[in-house]
Structure formats: C-alpha cells, structure tokens
Amino acid sequence: MKLSLGALQYYWPRQTIFDFYQAIAASPVDIVYLGETVCSRRHELRLSDWIDIADLMRDSGKEAVLSTQVLLESGIEVSAMHKVTGNPDYLIEANDMGAVQRLSAAQRPFVGGLHLNIYNQPALTWLASLGATRWVAPLEMKHQDLSALIQDGPKDLQTEVFAYGRMPLAFSARCFTARQRNLPKDDCQFACIDHPDGLMLKTRESEDFLVLNGIQTQSARVHNLIDELPRMQRMGVAVARISPQAQHTHEILALFDAVRRGTLAPHDARTQLQPLVPDQSCNGYWHGQPGLDLVETQTLATA
Template identity: 35%
Template sequence: MIGELTLGPLLYHWPGHKWRDFYFRIADEAPVDAVYLGEVVCPKRWPLQASYLPEVTERLERAGKTVVFTTPALVAEDADMALVREMSAEERLIEANDVAAFEILEGQPHVVGPYINIYNEATLARLHDHGALRAVLPVELPSASLAALAAGRGPELEVQVFGRWPLAISARCYHARAYGRTKATCQYACGDDPDGLDVRTLDGEAFLTINGVQTQSNAYACLIHEMPGLRRDGVSGFRLSPQAVDMVGVANAYRGILDGSLGPAAAVARIGDLAGATPLANGFYYERAGAEWIEAGS
C-alpha cells in the first residue's frame, strides 16, 4: 500500500532551491505517507529541478515516506517522451499521466494519474491487469461514480481532496501568451506566478487559474467533510495538491481528520484560514458545478 495521505506532485514552476527546500520541510514536518515527485505540466521546467532530485528523494525516504516519480500529462514531443523514459528508468513506482507511458510500464507495478480518463469499472480492471497498483481518479467524478469504481475489481483508488483541480492540458501556453511571449520563447513566464495566474471574467469575477499549459480551478478543492464517506466506499488514498500556502499546516488538518483528532468543522476552518482569499470548493462531488461549496448536510 502506497499510503493513505499523499502529497501530489508540485504543479507550479518554483526555483530549484525553493523546490528543494519545500520538500525538505515536507520530509521533516508533514504527516504524509507518500510524496509524488516530477514534472507533470511542462517538461521544459524539469532541468531546473532535476539536479535536486537525489537529495530530495533521500531526505523523504529517510523520513519514512514512500516516493513515487511522476511523468508529464501531455506527451507531444520527443523531449516529453525522453522525460517519461528517464523517470521510468528509476527503480521505484512511477505515476503515468499520459497513455504514452503505458508501453514502457506494461507489466511493471505503477500508479495511474488523474489525467488518464477512468470513468467505468471495465477501464479500471483493464489498467489493473496492465500493472496498476493504484489509480488517482479524475477530479470531476461525483460521489456515486467514485463509489461504483471503488466497488469493482481493480487497483487501490486515490482521490484529490485538497488543492486546485487540474481541468485541462493544452499544447499551447496561455501563460506565455499572457506575458506577450510564445511557448518557445516563454522565459519561464509561469515562474512569475508561484500559485498560478488568475483568469477573471469581464465583470472581474475570479473564474479559472492558468499554470503554463494547464488550466486549473480557481478555488482550492476541499473534501474534508467527504473523506469519511470516501473511506467507507473503499477509497484508500487522499491526495493533497501542493499550493503556495503552508502545506504542513494543510497536511496536519487532513491527518487530524483521518486519525480522528480533529473534527470536520474545525478542519475546514483551519484550511480556510490557510487558503486566505482563495475560495474552497467541493461541487464535483455533489454533481454540481465544481466551483461551488456545498455545506455539509445541505
């Protein structure tokens, strides 16, 4: 088993030393069982963090955490596939976020990431036969679908319970365009926005978040109230997606829910304080617009 509380891969472009120091603190202070490391959004970023990977991995594993290497969500060029091969060559679990990785990983234990469309039990069973030990389910699935998948034959299931939902990946980089650059000459424009770039409507209302070639929700997902039900349905992994907030504090709140030391209302209040001006959302779980916040019991 990979672990119940996990920290998904950092989706933003942070300077290498900040990336390293973030994971050092996670190793030393965060009560998570597993950590995913790698570049999901844009392989151009990875060389700026790659040199720190060995020491970050060693620090996390010395702290007793399982480390899973993750791969790009859009494999469109030879360089993208080269990164998949580079990560897959390591002797550890790999998270596949594009079907291009499946040929390399066939028969090898691996994790299927949330960018692979899993919407029915047959798909889940097929991926299990292929070697998947765990599948991180798409973020837009409602509770009934999550329960149905958990009841079928297949790998362990993981669900994102905190952080901006990943909604789409594009071959074009809107982030670079917003700064008057092209994808080829981006100068790492996404690095200017360590928690993503807000997209607002003409009325000035926060709508989405742009992160390089990725489109995300503007709100942070927060499925604290829903975790006991997910657990009863058979979900065994709960993913926190890193944001530019106190992620140790976030991890402590979610760990408090899992071990019963913190009540849901207190945990949500704590997450709200940590999130600051960013709203919380859980709408997908209730078959509503993802950006909505549904109060428990309503």
C-alpha cells in the same frame, strides 16, 4: 487511510523547492509524488534532483513516487518520460498512456494518474491488468459512482482521491502564461516562475474564473474535501491527495491528518482550513453538482 502530496504543479526557484521538500520530510504525509508533470521547459530541477528528493523522502519513512509529464509534444519529452519510467528504484505515476505502455511492457507496477480519465469498471479492470496497483479517480466523478467502482472493481487496486487543491482542468499546446506577456512559447522567458500559485484570470465582471499555469489551466476555486474524509474511509478510499501550494501546505497536511485520525471534527477542520486557502473552496463535482459549487455535507448541515 493514507495522505499523499501530489506532484508540484507550479514553477518555483530551485532552492525554494528543496526547502519545501525538506519541510515535507517532517510532515505527516505518507506518500510524496515528485517530478515535472506540466512543462518540460521548466529546468530548475533535473531528474537527478528529483531522485535526490525521493531519496530524502524514503529516508524519512515516506513512499516516494516519480510522476511523468501529462502532455508529450516532442521527441525530447518522450525521451524524458522513458528516463522516468526506466528508473528501477521508485514506483512511477503514469500520467499518459505512453507511460502506461512502457511500464506494462516492462511488467512493472505503477500508479494510474489523474489524467488517464478512468470512468468505468471495464477500463479500471483493464488498467489493473496492465500493472496498476493504485489509481487516481477523475475530478468530475461523484462519490456515489466512485463508491460503486471501488465495490465492484479489482479488489487489490487501491483508490486515490484528489482531496485538496486547485483542480487541473486542461492542458494545451499553447503556453497561456507566455501569451499573456506577448511572448512565444519557445521564448517564454520562464514567466511561470513569477506566479508561484499560477496567474489568476478574471471575467469582465472581475470575478475569479481560472488560473493559468503555463500550458495548464486550473480552477480558480480550490477543491476541498477535508470534511469528506470520514465518507472516503467508509467507501474504501485508500489515499487522499493534497496538491502543493506556495503557502501553508504543511499546516493543511496537519489538518487533514487530524481529521483522518479522528482528533479533529471535519466541520471544525474546514473552518480552520479556510484562512489557509488562496481562494474560495468548492466541492461540487464530488456531489454531482457543477464543480465550482460548495455543497455542505450532511455532517456539516446537522452540526
């Protein structure tokens, strides 16, 4: 099983991003997704900068993948997607069907992103027929259903699972981070950059509820499947994805690497990981339960 680092969801200062990926170049991760997937107004890095980072990853022995934006609302954003999908040097993660169409028409292989929402075998077979060589399973899919899809789906199509990070739940035409400051979306003053792990939204009872990240809404709790890596390997999952966070990403990758290599027991890894998690862990969707639940695996229950 390989480990991947998903595309950066948050808006960080330019030098912070370069420093972050310089450290990632020395990490045990195998695949690195790069690019702006949330909001086109985020301008600290241009496409040429992301390609420079992709070159660094490739020179470090890693597979670099360029990711497209999820929600396209203007001609400028469509044009930016065309530039990404037109890059001949790197594999592309298509995060909307427009990008899929572009890559399929060019007869180029691609990764079917998380937000394509593929839930059944006919859809998965169709995606593979368009040129997908890897796909990312939806967050809400329980492991029993995913196992059946892997067994019955296209044999040459790799499966990737979102294994760690705040869950990206929805995208909107509105920017909630700007709205929180009473700013219009077109004059947001780049408020996202003040929240390197997103802006926590609490209930009236002061419980963590959701995280606002510009036009993206994330879970407050952190989806954490580190103790499920052995099950994923038995199922035939090819890649486990870790989503970047402002602190401790390198240490988190090291723990996942130790579990996949069998040098650290899954239940010990979850214990060691918890102090590095910015909120409570959850794994309910994986077990067919509400997403915010934390379900103990059989190995944990018998440890």
